[in-house]
Amino acid sequence: MSCEQDTAGVIRRAGHKLTPQRMMILTxxxxxxxxxxxxxxxxRVQRDYPYVDISTVYRTLxxxxxxxxxxxxxxxxxxxxxxxxxxxxHHHLICTACGAVEEINHEHLDRLGGDIERxxxxxxxxxxxxxxxxxxxxSRAEDQEESDS
Amino acid sequence: MSCEQDTAGVIRRAGHKLTPQRMMILTxxxxxxxxxxxxxxxxRVQRDYPYVDISTVYRTLxxxxxxxxxxxxxxxxxxxxxxxxxxxxHHHLICTACGAVEEINHEHLDRLGGDIERxxxxxxxxxxxxxxxxxxxxSRAEDQEESDS
DNA sequence: CTAGCTGCAAAGCGTTTGCACGATG
DNA sequence: CATCGTGCAAACGCTTTGCAGCTAG
Numbered sequence: 001m002s003c004e005q006d007t008a009g010v011i012r013r014a015g016h017k018l019t020p021q022r023m024m025i026l027t028x029x030x031x032x033x034x035x036x037x038x039x040x041x042x043x044r045v046q047r048d049y050p051y052v053d054i055s056t057v058y059r060t061l062x063x064x065x066x067x068x069x070x071x072x073x074x075x076x077x078x079x080x081x082x083x084x085x086x087x088x089x090h091h092h093l094i095c096t097a098c099g100a101v102e103e104i105n106h107e108h109l110d111r112l113g114g115d116i117e118r119x120x121x122x123x124x125x126x127x128x129x130x131x132x133x134x135x136x137x138x139s140r141a142e143d144q145e146e147s148d149s
Numbered sequence: 150m151s152c153e154q155d156t157a158g159v160i161r162r163a164g165h166k167l168t169p170q171r172m173m174i175l176t177x178x179x180x181x182x183x184x185x186x187x188x189x190x191x192x193r194v195q196r197d198y199p200y201v202d203i204s205t206v207y208r209t210l211x212x213x214x215x216x217x218x219x220x221x222x223x224x225x226x227x228x229x230x231x232x233x234x235x236x237x238x239h240h241h242l243i244c245t246a247c248g249a250v251e252e253i254n255h256e257h258l259d260r261l262g263g264d265i266e267r268x269x270x271x272x273x274x275x276x277x278x279x280x281x282x283x284x285x286x287x288s289r290a291e292d293q294e295e296s297d298s
Numbered sequence: 299c300t301a302g303c304t305g306c307a308a309a310g311c312g313t314t315t316g317c318a319c320g321a322t323g
Numbered sequence: 324c325a326t327c328g329t330g331c332a333a334a335c336g337c338t339t340t341g342c343a344g345c346t347a348g
Binding site for chain 2: 074
Binding site for chain 1: 311312313
């Protein structure tokens, strides 16, 4: 994986030190391959090195966020989800009933973003968006309930 | 305002008791005419009746949410914004730089919602949506900075 | 009368911060 | 060797909960 090397470079070039903790958090983040919370990440890193502190995780995530290496999303569960910043923009459909997360691509949101910028002069950040609602299964289940009652 | 009467009816019909606290929180919420946090609401209610507790506010909001009389939105500031459920759906553009909140109507999001439902079978709740980004002024300011550096 | 609501206090949770030690560049 | 990052512990802010008394229906 040369990507780790690249990332190390980005961090160093930004004037930050490259500590083992940062490398581990970084690697854990990339291997997670999706959304992780800060404490998920802590758990993963602690499997190898039990002495990392949650505050280090937060501080690292903060740094990586500034460097645009991670994105931060509020999944509506009270805590915050972090994700390795992929190049492709993508969005999530989050089911408020069962918690399922589905991914959608950006076409539709691009159109929305364009409309908003043109109309309001507001430049929306639509790189990573969370849309809440009911997934196919849960919305079917709800229809059932309604017809039962 | 007969709307207060209507709301009282909704609450009572749902099998909940109608206490003075609930009425005051309710009224405060309607008079706020926009987003309020739980502690905003507490402050407003306490102007008339200083003994209400924040927990009562949360409990009331929880009840009202279940009755779909208020909506809950995460504004990305760490706390949660509540708003009287208006009939018209509307959405917010929230500037991550200056915190300005602008309102947009639902047309564009309707189209998005339709697309998603058709394509993924996911039924999104797009009644009240928060879109983060840079407002006109802040995005101009950022352009300036970039050309300076 | 009794189910359900209230105020109070305390705990819970994710997150942030102060500090002295330790490691990086 | 100076600076920055770390671990630890404590604080933080928002939200939730347990409990005894009170009140609306």
